[in-house]
Amino acid sequence: MLDIQKIRADFPILSEKVNGKPLIYFDNGATSQKPQVVIDAEAKYYQEINANIHRGVHTLSQLATDAYEISRVKLQHHINAKFSHEVLFTSGTTHGINLVANGFASILKSGDEILVSSLEHHSNIVPWQMLCEKTGAVLKVIPINEEGELIISEYESLLSEKTKIVTVNHISNALGVINPVKEMIAKAHAVGAAVLIDGAQAVPHLKPDVQDLDCDFYAFSGHKMCGPTGTGILFGKEEWLNKLPPYQGGGEMIKEVTFEKTTYADLPHKFEAGTPNIAGGIVLGTAVDYLNNIGFGNIQLQEKKLLEHATKRLLEIEGLRIYGNGKNKASVVSFNIDGIHPYDIGSIIDKLGIAVRTGHHCAQPIMNFFCIPGTIRASFSFYNTKEEIDEMVEAVKKAKNMLS
Template structure:
């Protein structure tokens, strides 16, 4: 059992008040809060070893480089990558996906097919659309059912020898549905397709094992897993990263530059042009250590308890509908109340100190499927409590009364 009050004391913002009320933070799907150890680690870097990396012989540069590369190895072990050079530092999931789509521009040809799911965040739709416009490839969509689950029978039909890339999220940001990615990867590989998994919403809740999954690429962000904003990771199998051309040109990603010809550095530096977010990369390792110390098994148990309680309590409210009712879910609930716009509910409960997300959650195709403008999304983390859920439910009831 987790000592939730002890954990909450490690997050300074959780003791804040918003609009004169104790903060109830249920927007973890957008970004998680940061424990003091992460905040301190960021300050420590700038106070003690601030220097550029990989380029200096002086002591501070060596200390910064060591800390940065130690973090890379921590992340390698966390996701069980085979090599540390398969772990690329990015600014976030969006950066990682764009890096891959840019690389495939030199591989795809007209008539090739890319499969995406109807559950995707815009960041895993738009870059592929742009790639299709460049290459003449065709984008096809794996549909969902009324429970928000992928229709795997249709996926099987869509797969063919024309399929060159399959890309799906591990967990839906809008609905919390956990996709059967291992089966998807296996089936995609059977037709020779590469697979990219958007893990942005998964990594706060579980440890992905990229070798067990056998995915070709796995992208995620640091800020959703107690790390700093502007940080992320793209895992790529060595063979694929060697095939893809660099995403950006500049310093660090080169071996030799002349005006006649430039040769590129080895992995991972080939994809890490320019001065990175050094502090962020180092501190992402701190955040991962923090989560592993708590234990993902413990995190999952706590979050499942929160999800079950919130689902039961919210369904007590007449006229409330939950979207995303599949069997396998993370701690996310998207809901609406008949006849009331989600923005209005969100605005009222904000006045009561409760932070939820309202809107389409950068997943407009999902909202179009359900014929709604958006939802109210409450996304829970291990540091949330049953009592906070009860506060939210009472606030939603009050908002409903005011708006009915």
């Protein structure tokens, strides 16, 4: 059992007040809060070893390089990648997806097909639409049912020898539904298609095993898993990363440059042009250590309790509907109250110190499916409590009474 109060003491912001009320932070799907050890690690880098990496023979450069590459190996082990050079540092999930989509421009031809799901964040839709415009490939969409689950029989019927890549999120940011990605990957591979998994919403809740999943690419952000903003990881199988061209040109990603010809560096540097977010990359390793010390089994147990409690309590409110009621869910509750705009609820409970997300959550196709403008999304982390949920429920009731 986790000592939640002890864990909460690790997060300085959780003792803050907002609008004169103790902060209740239920916007973890947008970004998680940071423990003191992560904040301290960021400051330590700039105070003690700030230097550019991979390029200097002086001591600080070597220390910074070592710390950066140690973090890469931590991330390799965390996701169970076969090689550390399959782990690319990025600025976040969006960067990783765009890197892959850009690379596939050299592979796809007119008439080839890309499959995305109806559950995707805009970051996993728009890059593929841009790719289709560039190559003449066709975007196909895997539909969902009323529970917010992907219809796997429809997915199977969309797969064909024309399918070149399938890209789907591990967990829906808007609904919290956990997709059967391992099954989907196997089905895609059966027709010769590559698979990219958007793991942005999964990594705060579970440890992805990329070898067990057998995905070709897995992208995620650091800031949703207690790490700094502007950090992320793209895992790519060695064979695929060798096949794709560089995403950006510049320093670090080259082996030799002349005005006649440039040759590219080996993995992972081929995809890491320019000076990276060195501090962020190092501190992302610190965040991973912190989460692993707590234990993802413990995290999942705590968050399961929070999800069950929130679902039960919210459904006590007359006229409240929860969207995304699949059998497998992460700790996200997306809901509306009949006749009331989600923004109005969110604004009122913010005055009571409660932070939730309102709107379409960069997932407009989901909202279009349910014929709604958006939802109120409460997304929970392991440092949240049932008591906070009870306070949110009372605040929502108060807001409902004010707006009815």
